[in-house]
C-alpha cells in the first residue's frame with residue numbers, strides 16, 4: 543500500500559490486488575466549507591468519470607448494504623456498503639469514528655464501513671463477515687485499511703459505554719475510563735479470519751492532530767468531516 547498526499551487528500555492505494563485494482567483514499571482537513579464541498583471534490587477530482595459516488599446515511603447502526611450488479615442505492619440508512627461493481631465509489635464519513643475499507647483480491651468485492659463504538663458493539667464487523675461470506679468473499683486474502691480515528695489517548699467514555707467493551711480495551715487513568723476502539727476492532731477482524739499482515743492503516747488520533755484531521759469531539763459543531771473512499775477499476 544502506497545501513500546502520498548496532494549490536494550488535501552491522502553491516497554491509500556491498495557493498488558493491484560489479484561485481477562483487480564482498488565483505489566482508495568481519504569480527504570484531510572482542508573478548505574471545505576461543508577460536507578457538500580468535500581463530496582464535490584470526491585466526485586469531480588477523485589472518482590473516475592462516469593462513476594457514481596455512493597453516500598449512505600450513517601446512523602451508528604450495524605447494517606451493511608449490498609450494492610448488487612443492477613440498480614443503485616440512494617437515500618438509504620447504512621453504516622457500510624459492499625459491492626464488486628465498477629463505476630461506483632463507496633464512501634464513509636468520519637471525524638473520530640473509524641473509517642474501514644476492505645478489498646478482496648479473489649472475488650473483487652470491496653467495502654467501506656463506518657465503525658464508531660455504537661456500530662462496533664452492535665456487531666457491524668460480524669455483519670460484514672456474514673454478508674461477505676454469503677457473497678463468496680475470501681477473508682484469508684482480504685485487505686483491510688483503516689483511517690485515523692480517536693485514539694485511546696483521548697476517547698474518554700462513561701462507565702456504561704466502557705462496560706460494553708472487553709476489559710482489555712478499557713484503561714482507567716486517574717479515574718477516567720478510556721476505550722481503545724482500534725484495538726478492539728483489530729482484534730475482532732483477526733478473530734473472524736483476517737490475516738494480521740493484511741490489515742493496517744493510519745493509526746493517528748484525530749483529536750491529537752488538529753492540523754490534519756477533523757475531530758467530532760474536539761471541533762464540536764464543525765460542518766465538515768473526512769470522507770474515506772474506495773473504488774475498483776478493472
Ligand SMILES: [Zn+2]
Nearest residue numbers: 695696747750
Ligand atoms: Zn488523542
